[in-house]
Amino acid sequence: MAKSLRTYGWYLLAVTCWTTVCFIVPDYLDQTVSTWRSILTLAAYAAVLGVVPFLLFTVLCANKYVAAVCLPVYAILGSGVAYYAYNYHVLLTARIVDVTLHTNAAEASGVIAWPLIVFVVINLLIAVLFVVWRWKMPPTRLPYLIALIGLIGLPIYVHVLHGKLIHHYPLNIYASLSEYHYLKQQRRQPYEQIPAVLTDSVPTDSLQVVVVIGEATRADHMSLYGYARATNPRMQARSGVIALPYVYSPYTYTLGSVPYMITPADSLHAKWANNKESFIAYYADQGFRTAWLSNSDMGETYVHYMYSADTLLFAPMTKYEKSVDAKLLPLLREALCRTDATTGKGLYVLHTIGSHWYYDTYLPDDFAPFTPTLSNRIITQNTTEQIINSYDNTVAYADLFLDSVISMLQDRPAILFYQSDHGESLGENGQWLHASDADELHYPAALIWYSERFGEIYPATVSRLQAMAQQPLTTAYLFPAVLSVIGLQTTEQ
Numbered sequence: 001m002a003k004s005l006r007t008y009g010w011y012l013l014a015v016t017c018w019t020t021v022c023f024i025v026p027d028y029l030d031q032t033v034s035t036w037r038s039i040l041t042l043a044a045y046a047a048v049l050g051v052v053p054f055l056l057f058t059v060l061c062a063n064k065y066v067a068a069v070c071l072p073v074y075a076i077l078g079s080g081v082a083y084y085a086y087n088y089h090v091l092l093t094a095r096i097v098d099v100t101l102h103t104n105a106a107e108a109s110g111v112i113a114w115p116l117i118v119f120v121v122i123n124l125l126i127a128v129l130f131v132v133w134r135w136k137m138p139p140t141r142l143p144y145l146i147a148l149i150g151l152i153g154l155p156i157y158v159h160v161l162h163g164k165l166i167h168h169y170p171l172n173i174y175a176s177l178s179e180y181h182y183l184k185q186q187r188r189q190p191y192e193q194i195p196a197v198l199t200d201s202v203p204t205d206s207l208q209v210v211v212v213i214g215e216a217t218r219a220d221h222m223s224l225y226g227y228a229r230a231t232n233p234r235m236q237a238r239s240g241v242i243a244l245p246y247v248y249s250p251y252t253y254t255l256g257s258v259p260y261m262i263t264p265a266d267s268l269h270a271k272w273a274n275n276k277e278s279f280i281a282y283y284a285d286q287g288f289r290t291a292w293l294s295n296s297d298m299g300e301t302y303v304h305y306m307y308s309a310d311t312l313l314f315a316p317m318t319k320y321e322k323s324v325d326a327k328l329l330p331l332l333r334e335a336l337c338r339t340d341a342t343t344g345k346g347l348y349v350l351h352t353i354g355s356h357w358y359y360d361t362y363l364p365d366d367f368a369p370f371t372p373t374l375s376n377r378i379i380t381q382n383t384t385e386q387i388i389n390s391y392d393n394t395v396a397y398a399d400l401f402l403d404s405v406i407s408m409l410q411d412r413p414a415i416l417f418y419q420s421d422h423g424e425s426l427g428e429n430g431q432w433l434h435a436s437d438a439d440e441l442h443y444p445a446a447l448i449w450y451s452e453r454f455g456e457i458y459p460a461t462v463s464r465l466q467a468m469a470q471q472p473l474t475t476a477y478l479f480p481a482v483l484s485v486i487g488l489q490t491t492e493q
């Protein structure tokens with residue numbers, strides 16, 4: 001009994017180590033593991049996450065026939081997910097499920113590379129070896145008794161550490177599929193459209209309207225409004241830029257803020273962010289071709305609006321490349337071509353990744369006006385100077401990105417709204433990142449740019465927006481402002 005317990009114990013431990021190292025550790029390969037402390041932290045994460053497969057294997061390996069089916073399947077799925085995490089530097093989410101399900105065979109052949117096949121085959125062979133080892137064990141009741149530990153322990157462990165475990169294999173398979181299913185239902189909800197009237201009969205032929213949703217970029221780090229570092233040199237040099245330095249966001253997280261900005265929701269009608277159509281629907285009614293171009297995730301609170309556009313495109317995640325916002329530029333070019341070939345007038349929502357943590361992931365390697373930058377993914381292992389430098393680099397990169405978008409629009413009658421969803425804490429009162437209620441999170445960066453031709457055709461709109469920009473605003477200004485460009489106003493505001 002003691003001998004078979006020892007053998008089976010070693011067996012479970014070996015299966016767990018193999019699957020943890022091959023399928024979970026790749027999630028952390030972006031981490032800088034230069035110091036003993038960071039290596040030990042990573043090992044601690046792996047140990048906490050490895051408990052899940054250990055408990056699962058006590059159940060799956062109790063019966064040798066079940067093990068013979070489950071271990072190879074576990075290896076194939078795990079290899080795919082780990083390969084994705086390693087190559088694309090992203091964890092499995094509903095967006096990736098969506099992209100995977102809508103990838104046709106031709107596109108898939110570009111994604112499925114030889115290293116992936118080799119990785120799957122190696123892990124499949126290891127799985128087969130573990131199956132053979134299991135089959136060679138003498139039949140006893142011991143594995144079934146041990147399976148009880150897993151049956152009871154696994155649900156408790158997952159319940160207690162849910163948030164820490166859910167983004168890693170194998171639970172991320174379940175989590176992303178159920179999130180995808182939920183989002184699919186969510187986007188099909190019928191949303192009501194508040195009536196709007198034309199208060200101004202403005203010509204809209206060949207008008208291009210761009211709304212850039214920024215991420216976690218705070219107002220007081222914009223040199224456009226007076227920040228000491230040159231974080232917006234291009235916007236400061238451009239003509240036609242209207243700064244909006246006094247915008248207050250009631251929400252400090254993306255899911256709350258994005259729908260609030262693009263729908264008629266305001267302080268009196270906060271719920272309209274969840275059940276009323278966004279400005280996309282109104283533009284479509286006026287004959288505009290609409291597109292949502294995203295370098296961010298799908299969120300349950302705004303997935304409906306993403307799918308309400310004529311075109312929904314995600315910035316491609318390609319091998320060894322970073323998820324920089326510049327990947328949206330070819331998509332915008334493509335969308336502008338579609339507009340030119342159809343209605344001639346277009347509305348484009350560009351959802352950027354902006355100043356999202358881990359800042360350096362979203363910056364090109366050679367883009368670092370402020371140094372030294374971050375050296376560790378664990379935020380507290382960096383100095384405040386490093387964190388602020390990297391953060392300011394993302395603000396400067398947003399400036400470069402907006403400048404590139406404007407370059408594509410400057411010869412057309414065009415207007416661009418840039419509104420970040422919320423701010424970011426940079427060490428104030430010992431706080432970092434966002435989603436708390438800290439003051440600095442409530443003041444996101446915002447600006448408007450219009451082309452010379454836009455200024456000639458719509459002088460009254462420009463004066464109105466310039467006057468608005470001097471006022472204290474909330475992010476609810478965006479919906480009526482975008483609608484007013486085409487002379488529309490909702491009847492209930």
Ligand SMILES: [Zn+2]
Pocket residue numbers: 215216253254255421422
């Ligand atoms: Zn956000």
